[in-house]
Amino acid sequence: MAQREIELVLMRQLASTLAQPILLIDHNGDLLFFNEPAEKLVGKRFDEIGEIRRGEWSELFKPTDDDGVPIKREDQLLTVALDKGEPTHLRFWIQGLDGVRRQIAGTAFPLVGQAGRTLGVVAFFWETGRP
Numbered sequence: 001m002a003q004r005e006i007e008l009v010l011m012r013q014l015a016s017t018l019a020q021p022i023l024l025i026d027h028n029g030d031l032l033f034f035n036e037p038a039e040k041l042v043g044k045r046f047d048e049i050g051e052i053r054r055g056e057w058s059e060l061f062k063p064t065d066d067d068g069v070p071i072k073r074e075d076q077l078l079t080v081a082l083d084k085g086e087p088t089h090l091r092f093w094i095q096g097l098d099g100v101r102r103q104i105a106g107t108a109f110p111l112v113g114q115a116g117r118t119l120g121v122v123a124f125f126w127e128t129g130r131p
Helices: 006-015 036-042 054-061 077-083
Strands: 022-026 031-034 088-095 101-112 118-129
Touching: 006 022, 006 031, 006 101, 006 118, 022 036, 022 077, 031 036, 036 118, 077 088, 077 101, 077 118
Parallel strands: none
Antiparallel strands: 022 031, 022 118, 088 101, 101 118
């Protein structure tokens, strides 16, 4: 991990020890890390793909609603938490990098450091169903 805010480093460390799938996004919206339990949902290991730029992750995972309609970028879970600074919850479908379509639910909330510094977003996910 490149030079990062200490809170992001600590959040990554915590995420790596938990059994819940977790993604970590920095203040620019770049995907910094996802833990081993999230690899099943993503469809690849983090060490195989590494960090993903903001504009790329929604293109990779193609989030859609129950009818298969793409979710607008501004309405996507991570975008709402980052751009609006609001905790949010969403149930949706993604296409994993292994080609498997999965229904997932996620809760994301902004990470705010001391003095109101915007650090990024942490998101917890779980698979809710199968097609």
